[in-house]
Amino acid sequence: VQRLTPADITVKRIRWRKAFDKLPSALKAGWMLDPSSDPVEPGPGETWPDLWIATGRATLPLSIRVKERSDGRTFVVQTQDPRWRNDAYDLVVAPAHDQLTGPNVLSITGSPHRVTPARLAESAPAFADRLEKLPEPRVAVLIGGRSRAYDLPEAYAAILVERIRDAIDGHCGSLMMTFSRRTPEAAKATMIARLSDLPGWIWDGTGPNPYFAFLHYADHVLVTIDSANMAAEAASTGKPVHILPMTPRRKADKFDRLHADLEARGVSRPFDRWLDEDWTYEPLDETGRAARVVLERMGRA
Structure with missing residues (x-):
């Protein structure tokens, strides 16, 4: 709302006492x-x-x-x-x-979020010296983790990481990777170990967060299927969004509906191990x- 009209914003953070937290x-x-x-x-x-x-x-x-x-x-x-x-x-x-x-x-x-092309552009200069000269295509890889619907066990992470590597190597590109707090440590360690020699940056969680800059500089964005937020944020860039598969734990009808919506809008496609196609679309501004x-x-x- 503040983007559209002058407003004074006050943020309130609340939590219930532990004894009452689970009450209806x-x-x-x-x-x-x-x-x-x-x-x-x-x-x-x-x-x-x-x-x-x-x-x-x-x-x-x-x-x-x-x-x-x-x-x-x-x-x-x-x-x-x-x-x-x-x-x-x-x-x-x-x-x-x-x-x-x-x-x-x-x-x-998706859901409301902070990402807009203008905000990404504002965040980019702080990381330009590290990202601007990376070999193109620059590939942002956003990794989620274990949830009620999906998992990322170490063995599957090893398979997924080889597919990502093939895509970047095949185009002599570079990697910009970040993980969520839900990423299992074993999967995270495997992915870092097998991709750390590629040109680019795997953010380890220390120092300023380059997430917005990754989205700004990316030519392609790869997002794991488990995160509605990251998929919606990637859809705000107007850049090709590739959906990375994960191991299902249960039926995930709502995620199927989300990704069908994004595909119908021309935003995303299932990751096919290659980056041969570019596509564009009007960046989503659902917020x-x-x-x-x-x-x-x-x-x-």
């Missing part, structure tokens, strides 16, 4: 918040905000309270599928692959679209 949302009260949480109630001389945007199930009781305590003055937006009192929020911004419907539901491809809808519903457009 309907039973949680403000006094159960951990003392480390930011205060939610307005302080002396303050008023309730015009707009409240919250994410995560922990925020649900607070979103309901804000709506009630502000006498409806605050426009409440909940992201993702709340799965509790879905009709109580002014707007629910939910991933289309969750198939949530309702008059107050806005479905978007911007959601912001415009919020402002329209608030009467601020």
